[in-house]
Amino acid sequence: MDILLAFILLILPAILIFGDLVYYLYCGRCYLNSILFAFFEIVYVIFLPLLFLSISSPVNDCCSDSAFFSPEHLLTIYIVIALCIVAYFYSSWRRVVAAGPLIELGVNCLLITGIVLNVFIAYQHSKSDDLSLVNIIIIVLYSKALIRNQRLLLCGNELVGEDFKPGFQKFAWKILNLNIFLKFPILIILCCPILSLLTVLLMLLGQKPDSAVRAFTDTYKHGFSQLDEQCLNAICPGGHFLCTIAAKGHTGLVKPIRLGRRAGNIIVCNRQLLVSNAFEDLLQQKFPFIHKPIRNIYNKVGGFIHCYYGAFNHKLVSDSIYILMKPLEWFFLTVLYLYDKNPENRIAKQYGEKGETMSQVEESINLQILSNSIGRYDDKI
Known part of the structure; x- marks a missing residue:
């Protein structure tokens, strides 16, 4: 029964979504029904992550299920996840590239951030359960959105370089039109200043410069946890269950x-x-x-x-x-x-x-x- 449920909820959708990505790479179109694919997007990009965040323990606790993310640094993670979700659905549900180069550059950087973030979350899951498969599905979906953005730029590019004066817009347009093997490494590098700007803004709300890292490390009993030693010989209160x-x-x-x-x-x-x-x-x-x-x-x-x-x-x-x-x-x-x-x-x-x-x-x-x-x-x- 447990194997059947896991197959229906996780393994089968993972196979279908990954197969759809491979088919899209080779044929330039999806084989999954658009309604079914939209259902998968809503379930795996929005519903399951929000469900997980809502039921996760809100505190670090040696005696029971501990917080998955450090409570003090949750705001940073929530904001990054929210921005990545917005970037994903903006990329996935549009038909043409209509925004300016800077916005397109930011969207692509957020998609890459979402991929990297889900790799980290999957590792954070590694000590506790098998939910990392959900993160693998999300990574595949984000990767497809990134590839789709590239195809839209190549096939129906409404952004013309001559329309932009020298400056940030022109610089962004040049990056977007680079060869794919140059473009994506540069996008990965550009994630750093974008996240740095976001960090500065979040510091105004009480977050710390390293909150994105400490959200993972200032926890107990998870993949990146660095506080496990604090639980050694911890005396837990009574267990009054x-x-x-x-x-x-x-x-x-x-x-x-x-x-x-x-x-x-x-x-x-x-x-x-x-x-x-x-x-x-x-x-x-x-x-x-x-x-x-x-x-x-x-x-x-x-x-x-x-x-x-x-x-x-x-x-x-x-x-x-x-x-x-x-x-x-x-x-x-x-x-x-x-x-x-x-x-x-x-x-x-x-x-x-x-x-x-x-x-x-x-x-x-x-x-x-x-x-x-x-x-x-x-x-x-």
């Missing part, structure tokens, strides 16, 4: 099995908690595009519980949550047995460090408890 709270109910009802470790904290694990976490583990592995938005929503629920933890820190409340979560536990267990060859192995390994056996987890936790007890005893002395 529904199943964790439910496991703190009366032992005769919730039936705790063992202790576990989550983000450096020792937690009480019962069957319901282990099954729920194993289900999420399966979802993340087999359905990452579904897991991410669900995880983001659940993190917000967890944040609410953490803010009002005092109201939830009662055994009767835990008992009630445990009972209410029972139908979900049965559903999770059914999915695990349907999709996993060894569901009990997946359940058993939850809340231990990677590669640890459960006996090692228990031994490590007992040593940690003993160490904490000795430390408290020494403090009293």
